[in-house]
Amino acid sequence: MRRRVGVALAIAVTAFGSSGCGGGSSTAAPARLVSPEAFAGFVQEADRVTVNVHVPFEGDVGGTDLSVAYDRVRAQADRLPPPGTPLAIYCRSGTMSAAAAPVLAELGYDDIVELDGGMVAWTASGRPLQQSHG
Numbered sequence: 001m002r003r004r005v006g007v008a009l010a011i012a013v014t015a016f017g018s019s020g021c022g023g024g025s026s027t028a029a030p031a032r033l034v035s036p037e038a039f040a041g042f043v044q045e046a047d048r049v050t051v052n053v054h055v056p057f058e059g060d061v062g063g064t065d066l067s068v069a070y071d072r073v074r075a076q077a078d079r080l081p082p083p084g085t086p087l088a089i090y091c092r093s094g095t096m097s098a099a100a101a102p103v104l105a106e107l108g109y110d111d112i113v114e115l116d117g118g119m120v121a122w123t124a125s126g127r128p129l130q131q132s133h134g
Contacts, residue, residue, distance in 0.1 A: 029101075030101040030102045030104065030105035030112060031089065031097070031098075031101035031104075031105075031112035031113060031114035032112070032113050032114065033113075033114050033116040034113050034114065034115065034116060035116060035121075035125075036115065036116075036117070036121050036122045036124075036125035036127060037125065038113070039061075039088060039090070039113065039115045039116075039122070040127065042088045042113045043061060043062070043063040043064075043088055044063065045086065045088075047085070047086055048085075048086040048087065048088050048111075048113075049065045049066060049080075049081045049085055049086070049087055049088070050063055050064045050065050050066070050087075050088040050089075050090075051064070051065065051066045051067070051068055051080075051087055051088070051089045051090075051100075052064050052066070052067045052068075052089075052090060052091070053067075053068060053069065053070040053073070053089055053090070053091050053096050053097050053100040054067075054069075054070070054090070054091035054092045054096050054097075054118070054119070055069040055070065055071075055096070058092055058119065058129075059119060059129030059130060059131050060129060060130045061090060061115070061119065061122055061127070061129065061130075062127075062128070062130055064130075066079065066080070068080065068100075070091060070096035070097065070099050070100040071096075071099070073100050073103045073104060073107070074103055074106075074107070077107055080104075080107070083107055083108025083109055084108060084109065084110065084111075085109065085111075086111040086112075086113075087104060087109050087111065087112045087113070088112075088113050088114075088115070089101065089104070089112060089113070089114050089115070090114065090115035090118050090119065090122070091118045091119070092118045092119045092120060093117065093118045093119075093120050094114070094115070094116060094117050094118040094120075094121075095118075096118075097114045097115065097118060098114070101114055
């Protein structure tokens, strides 16, 4: 009898702990990784702001609205649109945008799409980069 109770308790604790109810922290990703094809569509959305977080400058995806260095997002939050604005973020390979996404989520952005593979994947899919800001 004791063993059954112990096993049932272990199962319940495991289920509760993995449900996201126990620690108060979310395991949801701060951004949705999307393909270059999907990202191109998101960039065209009128209410979505596209942000290049790569440093140093190595080009922009067409339709980019803003450049903010991935490691300066919090310090330059005043340059960002109001929290809650949908964002599309990218960098050269995906590393810097992956670092920027959780900071943006902490700042109140809850609709973030991230270019999977960054500008490398963008150009590999046959899409050009703009070589000057604006």
